[in-house]
Amino acid sequence: MSDAHHERQRQFHDVALRWLPDVTRFARSLTRDDAATEDLVQETFLRAWRHWDTFNHGSEARAWLFTIARNTWRKQAPRDARLVAVEDDTLQALSESERPLGAPDAVLHALSHTDLGDAIRSAIDALPDAFREAVELVDIEQLSYLDAAEVLDVPVGTVRSRLFRARRLLQEALLEHARDAGLLPSDPNGRSA
Numbered sequence: 331m332s333d334a335h336h337e338r339q340r341q342f343h344d345v346a347l348r349w350l351p352d353v354t355r356f357a358r359s360l361t362r363d364d365a366a367t368e369d370l371v372q373e374t375f376l377r378a379w380r381h382w383d384t385f386n387h388g389s390e391a392r393a394w395l396f397t398i399a400r401n402t403w404r405k406q407a408p409r410d411a412r413l414v415a416v417e418d419d420t421l422q423a424l425s426e427s428e429r430p431l432g433a434p435d436a437v438l439h440a441l442s443h444t445d446l447g448d449a450i451r452s453a454i455d456a457l458p459d460a461f462r463e464a465v466e467l468v469d470i471e472q473l474s475y476l477d478a479a480e481v482l483d484v485p486v487g488t489v490r491s492r493l494f495r496a497r498r499l500l501q502e503a504l505l506e507h508a509r510d511a512g513l514l515p516s517d518p519n520g521r522s523a
Contacts, residue, residue: 338382345385346378349392352471356396359466360403362455370406374399393477396467400481453503461496464489 350371357370377398378385385394454465460482467478468489479486509515 341387342379342382345387345391346375346382346395349395350375352392353395353399356466356471357399357403359454359462359470360400360407360459370399370403373402377402390477392471393473393481396471396473396481397483400463449504449507450500453500453507456503457496457499461492461499464492465496465500468493 353374354367354371357374358364358367361367361370374395378395385391454462454470457465463482464478467473467481468475473481475486475489479489482489
């Protein structure tokens with residue numbers, strides 16, 4: 331093998347393969363299936379290797395790999411699974427509110443003192459695909475709105491809108507979980523049922 335080939339392998343290993351756990355986590359959020367996740371991760375890195383010469387060194391490799399994973403998944407996923415409700419521009423203005431919908435202080439206190447890891451994961455998994463992708467990229471993987479917009483191939487405003495709607499759905503799911511777990515009264519206004 332030539333020195334150029336060895337250098338390409340070293341660069342790919344150092345720059346791309348270090349993100350294997352992150353790409354695997356993101357792929358799992360897309361596929362929701364262990365076998366499909368493995369296939370998607372393998373295909374993502376195969377495509378990344380084939381197109382390594384197109385990668386802009388110095389740019390965000392993780393976002394580039396997420397884009398490859400998402401595009402690969404979209405080509406493989408059934409069309410109906412990718413359909414999303416029309417975005418509502420007015421939701422952006424509503425996102426200024428930091429308090430969960432209808433959540434009194436007692437609710438916030440109870441939720442802040444409860445281990446919700448499994449409930450959060452289940453709530454995220456139950457989100458519609460477009461909303462789940464936005465949450466995974468921004469809230470879980472900590473991509474900027476701009477980077478997430480590039481991965482999702484949508485405007486930044488759409489990412490913000492999807493995040494707003496997803497976070498509201500997550501809040502509702504977690505409030506319901508707290509009620510089901512007996513942490514809160516069954517009435518959302520805090521009155522005894």
